[in-house]
Amino acid sequence: xxxxxxxxxxxxxxxxxxxxxxxxxxxxxxxxxxxxxxxxxxxxxxxxxxxxxxxxxxxxxxxxxxxxxxxxxxxxxxxxxxxxxxxxxxxxxxxxxxxxxxxxxxxxxxxxxxxxxxxxxxxxxxxxxxxxxxxxxxxxxxxxxxxxxxxxxxxxxxxxxxxxxxxxxxxxxxxxxxxxxxxxxxxxxxxxxxxxxxxxxxxxxxxxxxxxxxxxxxxxxxxxxxxxxxxxxxxxxxxxxxxxxxxxxxxxxxxxxxxxxxxxxxxxxxxxxxxxxxxxxxxxxxxxxxxxxxxxxxxxxxxxxxxxxxxxxxxxxxxxxxxxxxxxxxxxxxxxxxxxxxxxxxxxxxxxxxxxxxxxxxx
Amino acid sequence: xxxxxxxxxxxxxxxxxxxxxxxxxxxxxxxxxxxxxxxxxxxxxxxxxxxxxxxxxxxxxxxxxxxxxxxxxxxxxxxxxxxxxxxxxxxxxxxxxxxxxxxxxxxxxxxxxxxxxxxxxxxxxxxxxxxxxxxxxxxxxxxxxxxxxxxxxxxxxxxxxxxxxxxxxxxxxxxxxxxxxxxxxxxxxxxxxxxxxxxxxxxxxxxxxxxxxxxxxxxxxxxxxxxxxxxxxxxxxxxxxxxxxxxxxx
Ligand SMILES: Nc1ncnc2c1ncn2[C@@H]1O[C@H](COP(=O)(O)OP(=O)(O)OP(=O)(O)O)[C@@H](O)[C@H]1O
Ligand SMILES: [Mg+2]
Numbered sequence: 001x002x003x004x005x006x007x008x009x010x011x012x013x014x015x016x017x018x019x020x021x022x023x024x025x026x027x028x029x030x031x032x033x034x035x036x037x038x039x040x041x042x043x044x045x046x047x048x049x050x051x052x053x054x055x056x057x058x059x060x061x062x063x064x065x066x067x068x069x070x071x072x073x074x075x076x077x078x079x080x081x082x083x084x085x086x087x088x089x090x091x092x093x094x095x096x097x098x099x100x101x102x103x104x105x106x107x108x109x110x111x112x113x114x115x116x117x118x119x120x121x122x123x124x125x126x127x128x129x130x131x132x133x134x135x136x137x138x139x140x141x142x143x144x145x146x147x148x149x150x151x152x153x154x155x156x157x158x159x160x161x162x163x164x165x166x167x168x169x170x171x172x173x174x175x176x177x178x179x180x181x182x183x184x185x186x187x188x189x190x191x192x193x194x195x196x197x198x199x200x201x202x203x204x205x206x207x208x209x210x211x212x213x214x215x216x217x218x219x220x221x222x223x224x225x226x227x228x229x230x231x232x233x234x235x236x237x238x239x240x241x242x243x244x245x246x247x248x249x250x251x252x253x254x255x256x257x258x259x260x261x262x263x264x265x266x267x268x269x270x271x272x273x274x275x276x277x278x279x280x281x282x283x284x285x286x287x288x289x290x291x292x293x294x295x296x297x298x299x300x301x302x303x304x305x306x307x308x309x310x311x312x313x314x315x316x317x318x319x320x321x322x323x324x325x326x327x328x329x330x331x332x333x334x335x336x337x338x339x340x341x342x343x344x345x346x347x348x349x350x351x352x353x354x355x356x357x358x359x360x361x362x363x
Numbered sequence: 364x365x366x367x368x369x370x371x372x373x374x375x376x377x378x379x380x381x382x383x384x385x386x387x388x389x390x391x392x393x394x395x396x397x398x399x400x401x402x403x404x405x406x407x408x409x410x411x412x413x414x415x416x417x418x419x420x421x422x423x424x425x426x427x428x429x430x431x432x433x434x435x436x437x438x439x440x441x442x443x444x445x446x447x448x449x450x451x452x453x454x455x456x457x458x459x460x461x462x463x464x465x466x467x468x469x470x471x472x473x474x475x476x477x478x479x480x481x482x483x484x485x486x487x488x489x490x491x492x493x494x495x496x497x498x499x500x501x502x503x504x505x506x507x508x509x510x511x512x513x514x515x516x517x518x519x520x521x522x523x524x525x526x527x528x529x530x531x532x533x534x535x536x537x538x539x540x541x542x543x544x545x546x547x548x549x550x551x552x553x554x555x556x557x558x559x560x561x562x563x564x565x566x567x568x569x570x571x572x573x574x575x576x577x578x579x580x581x582x583x584x585x586x587x588x589x590x591x592x593x594x595x596x597x598x599x600x601x602x603x604x605x606x607x608x609x610x611x612x613x
Binding site for chain 1: 409412414433434435436437438439441442443444445447448449451452453454456457458461462464465467473476477479480483484489492493508511512515521
């Protein structure tokens, strides 16, 4: 079936060589990103209310006990927190980049499509109606609630419900980006209205745990929760990578993509499902972390371009870096207290976005 | 026969657009679909590669029913260039490389890259190979779209107004390339056209649509000024100038 249509000379010519150079540069960016991320990981572990020098951090991580106390700080507190920041940052960013691509809209993200809001509503609903909440916390000692997992499960269910509603509408009205975005935005404001309604009738303790839950925090996850988040994120990322060419084709227009054999509707629905699943699991365990999913893909685009072969990985690195740095900063800013990282990402979000808009090329 | 279309009917929701479309196309032939705006030319092209599903009728490509083939199998046989190409933040090389998608497994091969390079040279896109297509002019973008379809290496090219944004030189160059590909690679092409003179110059067969159905079909000898007047509502004369037929409105 496949034959070479033209007499090719066996050797790649000048254009191919320049193209290989062009893509080669992108591999370099990705490798440097990974390297930088690793350095940040070590630094982030070493910084905190107890400072541990980077060399000792490395020694501890490679299994050599330097001091029992440091051992326990690193293995039980810092490492899970840092890894959670990396995985959650990557997961949120990859959800954002996929949504932007399949919706052909630069504003696509788990946040703008109301999925985070739905999770927050779910959590508030659980706190209020089922009397649950979250117990793990580095700051919220005042927030004592009976059953932490119910909140997580209910938040997760609501996040997925929002996705199902978006997909159901698009099945009904046509799987177009416009329908998905409009329904998503509507969902978002509906759920945040619902959350406000619940908050209005909540008592002090309930209100505290609701509000606490809306400030996402990567220090909440235990090793087993981290494992679950990682598993789902990894699975989705593998799926996204398998579809990378299709996302490129959709960039070139729905009709072109269809002509190239891409089942655009299917790619859209499945991509939305996977991206929402990743968001839902992250938000359910960690709380709402805004803007990472919206901004990191754009930062990655500026460095590496829109080619999804590189952009998917690039966005993940960018997301990990951003959340890791933000979390480290949040940890040292008002020592000995620790700010939830979501406070910082929301503060960073707006100026970064404006900078990206002003900074030249259209997003 | 590379293509046999029989009894194709199509409607958007309740609006009937095409009815009773029947024609055939041989290998190494170029067919032009002609007709006024909104008559259903684009719709007909999309029905042929099953982007739109006809309500009735069959489309056979090399004796296989297109409507029963998987989308990817259709893409291996039919290359489609839409009327409007959308800009994206991809380099021209990457955009043309997309044409290799129906043939690739997990990733591109050296062969894919070489085919793209060859297509780029053929369409003289050398200078813009690494430029982003969202920074290109309409005509440059259109050339990239056509290059993608050629790199797709199909049995049949479906080109929706391939020359609508091109200057005189590029119109000739692109259609010469299409003709060359059709002659050499054992493929056929169907294009919709508004420029009758260009269509006359490059096509072997013609299909005139009027009121959603075929008004006239045939080769150059079968075209009379009457047909054109009936289809477009404009009186014309057809003159022969150095072996080329030229339509002149009178
Ligand atoms: N998605 C759609 N929904 C409803 N009607 C449509 C749709 N697309 C096209 N039509 C209608 O179908 C008819 C045929 O459209 P089509 O695009 O096939 O025309 P065309 O011959 O390609 O015209 P042009 O020369 O302007 O490109 C037109 O009357 C148009 O209004
Ligand atoms: Mg048209």
